[in-house]
Amino acid sequence: MEMLVVVSDLSYRYPDGTAALNGVSFAVAAGERVALLGPTGSGKSTLLQHLNGLLPATAGSVAIAGITVVPSTLRDVRRRVGLVFQDPNDQLFLPTLLEDVAFAPLNDGVPAHEAAHLARETLAELGLAGVEHRAAHHLSGGERRLAALATVLVSRPAVLVLDEPTGDLDARSRRRLVGLLLRREETLLVATHDLGIAESLCRRGVVLHEGRVVADAALGDLLVDRALLERYGLAAPLE
């Protein structure tokens, strides 16, 4: 099978010396939906930023659709990988939603009226038609999540990478988000410590711990392995 995302022996050390990733390897096939599980501080966000070339690998490499991530390929890589950050406020930085969503196409050189059209279409797909001229601080938390998603979906990325997409959502918004994501075709990589979300979205799980992959298996098997979940802080020990 064609591998869309290939991470090989990736290590990363923050400038302050924190070794956040220590030789991570895994691959994701086109069309697959993978959950990246791991306790707080295990390196999930760090790993995701490598997929988009936001952090340069200290050792090892990342390839997207056969393109190795290096400074000269960043443009191509970023067009293929849609990264949604942990905090939607980081992603929605312009005065209106429409401008936020049109930001990526405009950077890609799409003419303004076309970019606006694309942005409107994407917002409508996510059920956000009618609020496109609002500022993000006038939206509910759930709408803000969806809007952040729209800012990357608009470029039709091959891989959708979500960091903790359900952090502050109530049950209904969560269900709505899951429903939306299940209907999409993009390859999906979701970092989360919410096992419920992982289960409803993905078939496969990769468990990260202290910057290493400690398990990579079918999610169904992972979720019944009580000892593993407890060992890596993904479930509280039973009384």
Next chain:
Amino acid sequence: MAHIPDGFLSGTVMVGTAIASGAALAVAARRSRRDLAEREAPILGAVTAFVFASQMLNFPIGAGTSVHLLGGVLVGAIVGPWSGMLVLFAVLLVQALLFQDGGIASLGANTLNLSIISVGAGVLLYRWFLALVGVGDRRRVGAAAVAAFLSTVLVGGAVAVELAASGTIPIKPALVVVGGGHILVGVVEAVLTGAILATLLRVRPELVTVSAGARPVSRPLALGVAGVTALLAMAAGYVASTRPDVLEAAASRLGLAQQESVGATPFGDYGAPASGAWAAALIGVVVVFGLGWVVVRLLARGRLRA
């Protein structure tokens, strides 16, 4: 009254200050791009938002009055003088249009005072002091605090001159009331600038120490400038003390003193106590410089590490 509202300035002053500010901003726009490259929008956006937010926090200074941070030296020390001017201009622009804080027609004057002079003179002073006292976190904080104080007083002086040139208030009371008021504002500005910079140096030192576009001022140059300033101050002191009317003559030529003042003001004369004008001028300069030096040194000892 740091932000001059509409209604206080004459047409000539509004146009003159607007042209001066526009020219300075044009230069700043060209220079700032080079300093920050593509980091500019998000980082400057963050600083703009910060200046806005901080100007909503009022610091009580007693007697029911409160002042807020102006931020010229603080912002200039972090993002460099050119970007700093543009950031403060952006803030003033929106404050004038959306908050009616500072007039729309007086935007030129307010930009000149609170962006060009406050940041430009403030950063010059800051770098100059830094070259005089040497490197180190505490000295940095001290230099910034003193520069913040002086630049605020300069802003007060500029406001006074603009009001007088507009014929709104005669120059002497304007200097005493507006300029004098800014001494108090300057003290708060110094404390805030120092404290914020000290905190920033503790949590995010790289933001302050690698400030954009900073070319270190060499020590000999700094000392030279100090010497020339002292000489100029002495000369001015001498002139003022021997011929008190010179100041007024100059003022009236500039159109500043269109009306005679009401009675004596503290700016009346620089009368020498005993041994002649020169001695008075010299003492004045030495005292001012000595005080400045001591303050920088004292602050450097670390009283301000909030």
Next chain:
Amino acid sequence: MSFRHVDQYAAVVSPVTRTVPTARLLGTVTLAAGSAALPFGAWMPLAVLFLAVLLIARAARVPARQLFIRTTGPFVLVFLASAGLLVLVPGEPLFTLGVLKVSSQGLERFAFVLGRASVALSAAVILVSTTSFPELLHAFRELRLPHVVTASLGVGYRLLYILVDELERLQRAARSRNAGTGSTTRRRLLVGITAAGLSRAFSRGERTHRAMLARGYAGDVPALFSQSWDRRSTLALVMLVLLVGIVLGGAHILS
């Protein structure tokens, strides 16, 4: 001043909102500058401009109540600032307040400054009541303000809301931790919060920067909207400029 005013424009359609935002902005500047440039004592021309502003407010469907309320706050500040004129302007003493002598010239100048300020303030309130922040930003772009200014305002607008939220949270947290209420405590608290605010603003700015890079940012925040001037806007602006010009010219000839 509350920053939440920024978003208090009303989505009312009126002859004023049908002009392009740039024309609205320039019109406001014309009115403010025109009234500010009136020579002292030109009461009649001032009255004409004031009337013009009221008519525009009516055309813009800004309710009189709102106009009044929104100008009051800034007006009080102008009032306080100009109170100094009462005693600082020399002239024949009218009456004395303790040691302060109020001159008749001072009184007239005080009143005139307030009059000029009211026109400018009302014009500004009409602008914010009809124009959203994004529209203003387009106007700034069209007026060729430096890209640094428009881009930092564009990003700063959202960050301001996020930052104020964070500052409010910091303030609450600090209050709940220390019971002291003295003004020294309060000052120290404010200094701490301001300092924390700056480092938060920076972290936020850097995270936003990464989010921008992830979407192909290369140094320019491209503008999505462009507006085309229509004849209506040009006509309205020209008429306003003419009116103000005539009033101003008349005032200077008369005085």
